[in-house]
Amino acid sequence: MKRIGTNGALSRFRVLDLSQVRAGPTCVKQLADFGADVIKVEPPDSVDRQELYVGERDGADMINLHRNKRSITLDLKSPACHAILMDLVAQADVVVENFRPEVKARLGLDYDSLSRRNPRIILVSISGFGQDGPYMKRPGFDQILQGMCGLMSATGFADGQPVRAGAAVIDMVTGLYAALGAMTALLERQTSGRGQWVQCSLLHSGIALMDFQAARCALEGEIPERVGNDHPTSMPTSAYPTSNGHINVGAGGDKQWQALCRAIGQAGLAHDARFRSNADRIANRAELNAILLEAFSGETTETWMDRLLQADVPAGPIYRMDQTLRDPQVVHQQIIKTVPHPRRTVVSLIDQAIRLSRTPAQLHGTLEDKGGSNEDVLRELGYRHDAVHDGLNAMRGHP
Known part of the structure; x- marks a missing residue:
């Protein structure tokens, strides 16, 4: 040829x-x-x-x-x-x-x-x-x-x-x-x-x-541990089950955290002493995840995507590969x-x-x-x- x-x-x-x-x-x-x-x-x-x-x-x-x-x-x-x-x-x-x-x-x-x-x-x-x-x-x-x-x-x-x-x-x-x-x-x-x-x-x-994980270990001696779907340095950034699937949420920073609390109908949660700052949310990630898991499990992924995106909270569905290839943006x-x-x-x-x-x-x-x-x-x-x-x-x- x-x-x-x-x-x-x-x-x-x-x-x-x-x-x-x-x-x-x-x-x-x-x-x-x-x-x-x-x-x-x-x-x-x-x-x-x-x-x-x-x-x-x-x-x-x-x-x-x-x-x-x-x-x-x-x-x-x-x-x-x-x-x-x-x-x-x-x-x-x-x-x-x-x-x-x-x-x-x-x-x-x-x-x-x-x-x-x-x-x-x-x-x-x-x-x-x-x-x-x-x-x-x-x-x-x-x-x-x-x-x-x-x-x-x-x-x-x-x-x-x-x-x-x-x-x-x-x-x-x-x-x-x-x-x-x-x-x-x-x-x-x-x-x-x-x-x-x-x-x-x-x-x-x-x-x-490994980027920031390797850099943190080389510079500060911090050894990264397994934290599942949680982000090691920013919470709540994790995956949560919905009533018909799973969703990723990336509410990094206080502004997005507050917007997330309003989107799930729990605005007062933003002022809870356990979760006021990112450091607080990381320290109390188990309690925070338990609250969010219960909240997200009550509605479909599609419902949560609408609410979170309207609130300008980064979020995305967790797809199987076939769903990925059918996504409208992928097709476009x-x-x-x-x-x-x-x-x-x-x-x-x-x-x-x-x-x-x-x-x-x-x-x-x-x-x-x-x-x-x-x-x-x-x-x-x-x-x-x-x-x-x-x-x-x-x-x-x-x-």
């Missing part, structure tokens, strides 16, 4: 995607959606193997992660395939990989090797724990790092066990940091003319994700887009979250069939007829 979408914000860049699982593909997806020519490098297995934690090629996760990409097949242990890859590196701008550090060096894909072939290349390396140190050889996966970065210890109810987040948040944030790093390096290259090595780890990204914003698929006719994908007014992201299609661009890429590299024939055999794993 020849590249498509040549008028995007990043259309002048070529990206080689050597990554698997989620963090690396999340990084590359950001670049692909804005028009970069992304070539996914895959092993030439005779039967498509599932990508770890991502599933079948025609499954929702794989389709959503790998849209807007071409595909070539290379056995990175083969000298012939390695030569093809290095020819690609010579013409590329960014390489994204998530090999363990020692594997990268063994395959000759370390930054020094790549930069000797192309001094302008930007290598984005994503790892579980970093490129050096005592944990550098450990495998790193989202849930493992959710535990190690402090997220799970701060998630869940006080009398329960640590709980993982319901999404792969460490993988996602690492991928986004990696994409930011790649684009920062591309911007700097305009001045220096030189590439550089961008490194992101799930461990560091996870700690960064066209957050779900459809694209063609060779075997499923059309598929629905989550649109790029960043919106640019003049050069917006575009979803052109899903990842092509494995190796679909083998011949096109060889010809783009300038290979002549016999070399194309030999190259295709190498790319397919044939001697």
Whole structure:
């Protein structure tokens, strides 16, 4: 498949995607959606193997992660395939990989090797724990790092066990940091003319994700505890059951607290000595939640949404995923887009979250069939007829 979408914000860049699982593909997806020519490098297995934690090629996760990409097949242990890859590196701008550090060096894909072939290349390396140190050889996966970065210890109810987040948040944030790093390096290259090595780890990204919780511990020695759905430093900010579901309420600050008291028909509660200030409300959160739980359980979520929004109290329903996708604002914003698929006719994908007014992201299609661009890429590299024939055999794993 020849590249498509040549008028995007990043259309002048070529990206080689050597990554698997989620963090690396999340990084590359950001670049692909804005028009970069992304070539996914895959092993030439005779039967498509599932990508770890991502599933079948025609499954929702794989389709959503790998849209807007071409595909070539290379056995990175083969000298012939390695030569093809290095020819690609010579013409590329960014390489994204998530090999363990020692594997990268063994395959000759370390930054020094790549930069000797192309001094302008930007290598984005994503790892579980970093490129050096005592944990550098450990495998790193989202849930493992959710535990190690402090997220799970701060998630869940006080009398329960640590709980993982319901999404792969460490993988996602690492991928986004990696994409930011790649684009920062591309911007700097305009001045220096030189590439550089961008490194992101799930461990560091996870700690960064903890933000104020990590900062409070580092600066003040405060260890965050599990407080369920309550906000640790602002009350009442929590989730409450209604007569037909659940609702989130975020009445931060005294003004919103007073408005909430009026909205639930208990204006005098704002002057109760137990709840006058935010510090009082945090200290007496159990008593406060008991009062609010009883109040909210008497009406539907829809009734409370009307009352709270009229009172200018931040609130929102707690949706199942299907309800989220049907929400009027989600529909209006066209957050779900459809694209063609060779075997499923059309598929629905989550649109790029960043919106640019003049050069917006575009979803052109899903990842092509494995190796679909083998011949096109060889010809783009300038290979002549016999070399194309030999190259295709190498790319397919044939001697």
